[in-house]
Amino acid sequence: MxxxxxxxxxxxxxxxxxxxxxxxxxxxxxAFNAKATMVVKPNFVVIGYGELTDEFLSLCINENHGYTLEVSHLLPQDFVGLKGHLGDFTLQFKNANGEIESLQTSQIVSFAPLENCPAYKGVHTPDKYDNAHCMLESLLCLCGERHYTHHIVFEPLTCQYQGRRVFANGKSVCHLCVDICPTMGISSDKDSMLLSLSSVDCIACGKCVSVCPTGSVQRQxxxxxxxxxxxxxxxxxxxxxxxxxxxxxxxxxxxxxxxxxxxxxxxxxxxxxxxxxxxxxxxxxxxxxxxxxxxxxxxxxxxxxxxxxxxxxxxxxxxxxxxxxxxxxxxxxxxxxxxxxxxxxxxxxxxxxxxxxxxxxxxxxKQESYGKIAMNNSGFLHIDTAKCTLCLSCVEACNANALINNN
Structure with a gap:
């Protein structure tokens, strides 16, 4: 049984x-399209210089791996930023003239610490592997057809981060889902104030759903x-x-x-x-x-x-x-x-x-009074009626229905 x-x-x-x-x-x-398939091509960018970088590049070029590898080499100082996910990364870099360009790649290998390189799945650093052979084997294992599931459903209209204006101190209204995500399933772009969801990186732990104060993040x-x-x-x-x-x-x-x-x-x-x-x-x-x-x-x-x-x-x-x-x-x-x-x-x-x-x-x-109780992500709103001009800008800006127009 x-x-x-x-x-x-x-x-x-x-x-x-x-x-x-x-x-x-x-x-x-x-949703019918919750399950998806992608193809990770055998191309990647190697960022770094020195003996370890040269050893890895030589291993990629001179040995037979069952794939025809497409390898690009970039110096750390030319790296600008990275967006996307395994199999579909957009890497920004400075060319010889100092201009910023972009290239598409499936995976990244970095032998140098980079400030703007998030720990997405498909981003490899040597500290995670015993040697160059192990790292290359890991890259090759991710190549080919891969199946994944869109575990998270996102509603941007009620999200307290998506496109919202930051406070005077530079902090955003809410980024709890990003803070609690153990991978790069949800990440944020502080320049555009937009969230990015990566189904490939998501491990479906559900924590982001629990901490979202408005229910903008829910599980499929x-x-x-x-x-x-x-x-x-x-x-x-x-x-x-x-x-x-x-x-x-x-x-x-x-x-x-x-x-x-x-x-x-x-x-x-x-x-x-x-x-x-x-x-x-x-x-x-x-x-x-x-x-x-x-x-x-x-x-x-x-x-x-x-x-x-x-x-x-x-x-x-x-x-x-x-x-x-x-x-x-x-x-x-x-x-x-x-x-x-x-x-x-x-x-x-x-x-x-x-x-x-x-x-x-x-x-x-109902109409009873049971006293005050502290709650997560809740507070009291005080309006100075003497200073309020009834312009309703606050009502238009609030997407959580905390402020409404009763007229």
């Missing part, structure tokens, strides 16, 4: 149908709309958040059987990448299921503040925690659906994640 089948054997027909329906919803919201098939419809299927159950990897493990089958003994209402809520979760996703699941949430798979530190915030809100309104770990046996045993927390809300295409969170939390708060 397959490991996944062991888990399904612990579920009744209704529960199995819910999990299958969740899989179908993900497929429905996944796992966006807020898709997530809402899946969460809605869990009414009457207690969602047990588990990654796809954990769900298919032998350990989960054993642990889930034990958890079911504690509370038969637990039902796996399987996510390819649970690290996409933030306050809006979690609030959606809490309300659409009408029950607290149990975490089986460990989430990254970037989610801790959002979980703490929701637990504080839940405590003040419902006198219990909203989200607990799967090792808290006593708490799990006592968990029950909380129908007064249940709320169905279908977001529209024009709403960002802040809009959705605001609409959802308003249902719980």
């Amino acid at each position: 397959k490991l996944e089948a062991r888990v399904y054997s612990l579920l009744n027909d209704m529960q199995k149908a819910i999990l299958h329906e969740c899989d179908e919803i993900v497929l429905d919201f996944t 098939g796992d966006g807020l709309e898709s997530f809402t419809y899946r969460a809605r299927l869990y009414k009457g159950y207690i969602p047990l958040i588990v990654s796809s990897l954990d769900f298919e493990s032998e350990g989960f089958a054993r642990d889930f059987k034990a958890l079911q003994t504690l509370n038969p209402l637990l039902l796996p809520f399987v996510l390819q990448v649970p690290d996409i979760l933030n306050a809006t996703y979690l609030l959606t699941l809490l309300q659409e299921s009408g029950a607290p949430i149990v975490l089986y798979s460990t989430l990254g530190e970037h989610t801790h503040n959002d979980i703490a915030t929701l637990n504080e809100i839940y405590q003040r309104i419902f006198r219990q925690n909203a989200i607990i770990g799967s090792t808290d046996s006593k708490a799990i045993e006592a968990l029950q659906p909380l129908m007064q927390s249940h709320y169905i809300y279908t977001p529209t295409n024009k709403e960002n994640s802040k809009d959705i969170f605001s609409a959802r939390i308003s249902f719980w708060i």
Whole structure:
């Protein structure tokens, strides 16, 4: 019996149908062109000078590699900048007359430290390899037909970086996705104030989705709309958040059987990448299921503040925690659906994640007052009415709907 089948054997027909329906919803919201293919040609630029550079160039030219290599050589002082991704880099350099030119190449090899050379996949430095042969072998392994997936969907209209004006101190409004990306899946150009997404470099960790304050970055098939419809299927159950990897493990089958003994209402809520979760996703699941949430798979530190915030809100309104770990046996045993927390809300295409969170939390708060609670990427807006001329420039500039014209 397959490991996944062991888990399904612990579920009744209704529960199995819910999990299958969740899989179908993900497929429905996944674009047909999510998977793509490219050809990485055997051409690259070598940047550097000296013995190591000469050794590598000689290896490329004088030995048979199964490919006809096209190798260009550039001195470090002539390098200007690099954009693109593996298989399609645009390299800018200074020619003999000091003019800036561009050339297209598939990969880069640099034997010198370069300030404007990001660590894209396909950019090679000798410190990562034992010798020149190993480095060349790595380059050649990347050549040929390569398959990849567009994991991230980007909406630039609500992004707080894309094309936005910087502050007086030179800092941008938001670059959280760039800061947390462990690769070059998302990078920023400080001159043009534009984000660049590289599906080739993206490892689909989901962290950028979690930290985006407006939902401009979402995961393919796992966006807020898709997530809402899946969460809605869990009414009457207690969602047990588990990654796809954990769900298919032998350990989960054993642990889930034990958890079911504690509370038969637990039902796996399987996510390819649970690290996409933030306050809006979690609030959606809490309300659409009408029950607290149990975490089986460990989430990254970037989610801790959002979980703490929701637990504080839940405590003040419902006198219990909203989200607990799967090792808290006593708490799990006592968990029950909380129908007064249940709320169905279908977001529209024009709403960002802040809009959705605001609409959802308003249902719980209504006209009551529960005090102030700190939240990530939120604050108070103060307007000096004596100085305001009602020019509405701020309303036009705000793409997060924090400012609106009531006239």
